[in-house]
Amino acid sequence: MKPALILLSGGLDSATVLAIAMDRGYQVTAMSFDYGQRHRLELERSAAMCRSMGIPHVQIHIPLDQFGGSALTDPELDVPDVPEAEIGTGGIPITYVPGRNMIFLSIAAAYCELHGITEIFIGTNAVDYSGYPDCRPAFIDAMTRTVNLGTRFADEARKLTIHTPLASMGKADIIRTGLKLGVDYGLTTTCYNPFPDGTPCGKCDACKLRRRGFREAGSRDPLTYPETD
Amino acid sequence: MKPALILLSGGLDSATVLAIAMDRGYQVTAMSFDYGQRHRLELERSAAMCRSMGIPHVQIHIPLDQFGGSALTDPELDVPDVPEAEIGTGGIPITYVPGRNMIFLSIAAAYCELHGITEIFIGTNAVDYSGYPDCRPAFIDAMTRTVNLGTRFADEARKLTIHTPLASMGKADIIRTGLKLGVDYGLTTTCYNPFPDGTPCGKCDACKLRRRGFREAGSRDPLTYPETD
Numbered sequence: 001m002k003p004a005l006i007l008l009s010g011g012l013d014s015a016t017v018l019a020i021a022m023d024r025g026y027q028v029t030a031m032s033f034d035y036g037q038r039h040r041l042e043l044e045r046s047a048a049m050c051r052s053m054g055i056p057h058v059q060i061h062i063p064l065d066q067f068g069g070s071a072l073t074d075p076e077l078d079v080p081d082v083p084e085a086e087i088g089t090g091g092i093p094i095t096y097v098p099g100r101n102m103i104f105l106s107i108a109a110a111y112c113e114l115h116g117i118t119e120i121f122i123g124t125n126a127v128d129y130s131g132y133p134d135c136r137p138a139f140i141d142a143m144t145r146t147v148n149l150g151t152r153f154a155d156e157a158r159k160l161t162i163h164t165p166l167a168s169m170g171k172a173d174i175i176r177t178g179l180k181l182g183v184d185y186g187l188t189t190t191c192y193n194p195f196p197d198g199t200p201c202g203k204c205d206a207c208k209l210r211r212r213g214f215r216e217a218g219s220r221d222p223l224t225y226p227e228t229d
Numbered sequence: 230m231k232p233a234l235i236l237l238s239g240g241l242d243s244a245t246v247l248a249i250a251m252d253r254g255y256q257v258t259a260m261s262f263d264y265g266q267r268h269r270l271e272l273e274r275s276a277a278m279c280r281s282m283g284i285p286h287v288q289i290h291i292p293l294d295q296f297g298g299s300a301l302t303d304p305e306l307d308v309p310d311v312p313e314a315e316i317g318t319g320g321i322p323i324t325y326v327p328g329r330n331m332i333f334l335s336i337a338a339a340y341c342e343l344h345g346i347t348e349i350f351i352g353t354n355a356v357d358y359s360g361y362p363d364c365r366p367a368f369i370d371a372m373t374r375t376v377n378l379g380t381r382f383a384d385e386a387r388k389l390t391i392h393t394p395l396a397s398m399g400k401a402d403i404i405r406t407g408l409k410l411g412v413d414y415g416l417t418t419t420c421y422n423p424f425p426d427g428t429p430c431g432k433c434d435a436c437k438l439r440r441r442g443f444r445e446a447g448s449r450d451p452l453t454y455p456e457t458d
Contacts, residue, residue, distance in 0.1 A: 061292060062336075069343040092381055099339025102379045106335045107291075110328025114298040139379035146375045150331045150368035152321055 001027035004119035004163075005112055007104055008032050008057075010045035012210055013123035013166055015188045016178035018049075020165045021121045023181050028121075029056045031111065033104055035097070036065025036073045041189045041198050049187050060107055070097040072192060079193040081203045084212065088131045088205075095192055095205060101134035102143065109147040109160055118153075121163045128171035128213065130205045140164055171213030179219060186222035195226075202226055230256035233348035233392075234341055236333055237261050237286075239274035241439055242352035242395055244417045245407035247278075249394045250350045252410050257350075258285045260340065262333055264326070265294025265302045270418045270427050278416050289336055299326040301421060308422040310432045313441065317360045317434075324421055324434060330363035331372065338376040338389055347382075350392045357400035357442065359434045369393055400442030408448060415451035424455075431455055 004026035008014045021028050032046040043059065050057035065073040071080070071094045080094060101124065108120050124135040133139060144162045147153060153160050166174055178185065190210045191200035200207050202225040214221040233255035237243045250257050261275040272288065279286035294302040300309070300323045309323060330353065337349050353364040362368060373391045376382060382389050395403055407414065419439040420429035429436050431454040443450040 060295065063290060064339070066289065067340055067343050092384055096381075098342045099335055099376075099380055102375060103332065103335040103339060106328055106332040110293070110332065111296055113327045114296050133381065133383040134379040136378070136383075139375065139383070142371065142375040142378045146331060146368065146371040147328075149365070149371045150363040151328055152325070152362065154362040154365075154368070155321055 001025060002119065003027045003029065003115070003117045004121055005108055005117050006030045006121045007108060007123070008046045008049070009123070010042035010049065010188060011123070011190050011206075012178070012185060012188045012213075013125060013174060015049065015183050015185070016174050016181075017121050017123040017165055018055075019178055019181040019183045021163070026119065029058065029115075029117070031058045031060065031108055033107075034059060034061045035100070036063060037097075038072055038075065038079075039189065039192055039194055041191075041194050045187060045189045052187070058111065062103060062107070064097060064100065064103070067098065071095045072097050079201070079204045082205055082208075084208045087208060088129055091131065092133065093130050093205065095130060096132050099134070101132075101139070105143050105147070105162065109151060112160060113151045113153065118158050119161055119163060121165065123166050124164050125166040125169065125174070127169060128209050130209075137164070137167055140167075170216070171209055172216035175213050175217040175219060179217075184222070190223075200225055230254060231348065232256045232258065232344070232346045233350055234337055234346050235259045235350045236337060236352070237275045237278070238352070239271035239278065239417060240352070240419050240435075241407070241414060241417045241442075242354060242403060244278060244412050244414070245403050245410070246350050246352040246394055247284075248407055248410040248412045250392070255348065258287065258346075260287045260289065260337055262336075263288060263290045264329070265292060266326075267301055267304065267308075268418065268421055268423055270420075270423050274416060274418045281416070287340065291332060291336070293326060293329070293332070296327065300324045301326050308430070308433045311434055311437075313437045316437060317358055320360065321362065322359050322434065324359060325361050328363070330361075330368070334372050334376070334391065338380060341389060342380045342382065347387050347389055348392060349389065350394065352395050353393050354395040354398065354403070356398060357438050359438075366393070366396055369396075399445070400438055401445035404442050404446040404448060408446075413451075419452075429454055
């Protein structure tokens with residue numbers, strides 16, 4: 001079996017990507033990043049998911065909260081409540097973490113280079129998304145080129161491929177695909193600002209896109225949202 | 230004054246780059262990385278250099294030693310003693326740290342994005358070098374493109390530039406340039422494997438390239454090497 005590294009955030013998208021990679025027959029290793037995100041639950045869910053599936057899990061600490069500037073890493077900034085129809089239309093939102101996927105993919109590529117892995121899977125998606133520049137296909141293409149010029153891959157026949165199986169899928173398609181592959185979405189977390197007990201807020205961009213996705217997929221989200229919604 | 234971020238390793242090259250950026254009139258901030266390198270002296274020298282010049286200094290911890298695979302981060306691997314004429318000719322050496330400049334530049338770019346900085350200076354050089362893929366101009370070009378597609382720069386008029394003023398300079402040229410600009414090379418460290426008191430080994434690639442550079446520049450290296458050489 002060919003090895004592959006899956007970037008796993010504990011969210012709906014990356015859980016689906018993990019299932020897709022396994023369905024394609026890859027021998028998967030998951031990598032998660034502790035970057036000082038306020039939604040620490042991501043890390044617990046990623047680890048629990050890997051444990052339950054018997055998948056090796058590498059966790060890396062990168063102090064992006066040292067920089068601030070994002071509502072996901074700076075406790076002084078609030079996660080906004082944007083009307084559903086406006087998500088992804090107002091420019092780059094405050095939940096964007098500068099350089100996040102670029103930094104993650106650089107580190108993932110270094111790991112791959114060292115472990116003889118040539119396939120990375122990442123759940124970037126530019127359809128039902130918040131408008132993050134590091135989720136767009138042009139960025140992924142440039143990043144792939146950079147890795148293959150700036151690492152050992154440059155001098156070898158093998159090259160790194162970054163797979164983005166969700167790139168052109170809407171959220172409902174992603175959910176349908178995952179359900180078909182047996183993903184337990186009850187193990188995932190999507191919310192940018194969950195309650196201390198893990199209950200999603202229901203109001204952030206990520207919650208809204210997720211809930212709309214389940215509605216459109218005609219399926220019930222196994223997560224429970226606050227009753228006030 | 231226009232701000233610029235300088236990647237500072239405490240070595241001869243980056244100290245020269247710092248002086249070049251200041252000479253060009255930039256208001257400089259230096260960034261150094263603690264990536265688990267065996268030559269910890271780099272970090273002390275970087276900090277001391279910035280203190281003595283009154284330059285703001287940001288230090289970031291990235292656990293690349295968690296990966297191993299390089300003689301610079303894995304204490305189990307020895308720094309080799311390569312004959313001077315063979316340096317840079319034997320493929321990518323064991324002192325290469327996978328993904329290093331890609332990871333550093335990703336993080337530096339995120340910092341710039343947040344702080345309104347559009348200029349990064351890095352001391353990469355592909356003339357008197359050890360054969361590292363992440364020092365080649367094609368990599369720097371691809372990296373620049375990636376940053377400008379994968380960050381806030383993608384949606385703004387301002388774009389990031391990565392300056393590599395040493396790109397086509399030999400080591401002797403670099404030293405001559407630095408001396409003209411008043412760089413105190415006695416404050417720098419170049420060795421991959423210094424003695425506990427900071428004395429350079431004199432035998433690693435980096436020491437050999439440095440010493441040849443001073444010889445060719447007709448100047449005396451202010452560092453003292455072991456007498457057995």
